[in-house]
Amino acid sequence: MTEQQLDSLFRYISKYTVPAPYGPEDISLNHGIHLSGGDPFLNYELLLKAVDLAKEYEIPSVFVETNCFWCLDDQTTRERFLELKAAGMHGVMISVNPFYLEFVPFERTERAIRIAHEIFGNNLAVYQTEYYRRFIELGISGTVKYKDYLKIEPEQVFMCNVEFFLTGRPICALSGILDNYYPRYEAEVLLEQPCRPDFVRPWHNHFDNYSNYMPSYCAELSYGNWNDLDHFVGTEPDPDEKPVLSMIIQNDFKTLLEFSRNEGCIDDPAGYFSKCHLCVDIRKYLSENGDYKELSPLEYYKHFG
Ligand code: SF4
Structure with a gap:
């Protein structure tokens, strides 16, 4: 989005956004707004501007989603989270799943979670925590190709306690794998x-x-x-x-x-x-x-x- 688009959009949606149940500085998946992507950290300057604009339009419960690709070291990660918080960002949601694990070394994800927790406290959300728990338990480091992750946890990927939406392009891309776990039905x-x-x-x-x-x-x-x-x-x-x-x-x-x-x-x-x-x-x-x-x-x- 351009800065001008963000300005228009926030102006339009500000009157429809409502705060999280615990307050306008708390986050919730279904209240306020969250900035998503792609990954908003691909254009960090614009992300900062978005936080400024959200503040200007008094939009409550603002958080950003990230896959942590940019969390290369502690210093940069801490600086950016602190800068965003000072600008008015209320929280962060960190994506953890086998699909991102193909591309983002797990050390970066762990770093982001550790530092975001220091800075945002309870306004850190990890989606999905079950994958985070499993990756830690499995001692995963670096990246893991999806086909290799399936070998490590063949039964768990779709059947364990995680959300997996059977919708959109993924359901078509993964249909060969899903056939091992889910029945199909006639349209009627x-x-x-x-x-x-x-x-x-x-x-x-x-x-x-x-x-x-x-x-x-x-x-x-x-x-x-x-x-x-x-x-x-x-x-x-x-x-x-x-x-x-x-x-x-x-x-x-x-x-x-x-x-x-x-x-x-x-x-x-x-x-x-x-x-x-x-x-x-x-x-x-x-x-x-x-x-x-x-x-x-x-x-x-x-x-x-
Ligand atoms: S059936 Fe279509 S419109 Fe309904 S939830 Fe699924 S994707 Fe959306």
């Missing part, structure tokens, strides 16, 4: 399931650098440009203008499936792991075979594993 079996959590909700929505306002965790399904946020809040999209979005908001996946079949989409004969798997499969097909402005950014659909 999944249609009546509700979106979990609700697709439209007043908490945890996403705003990207292409100006998309994306409800929920549903990657690349855009309500529209967040410059029109006030217009979107409390209104339903025009079904002629955004048919896919409209059917999803109605939770009318039966019609969406029929619609996609009429457009030539063929069900995966192997079936689907989840309703989200079916949903992304339909959206991918429609994005490649039509013009749906709600399937944005389009680039997302061009890079499936």
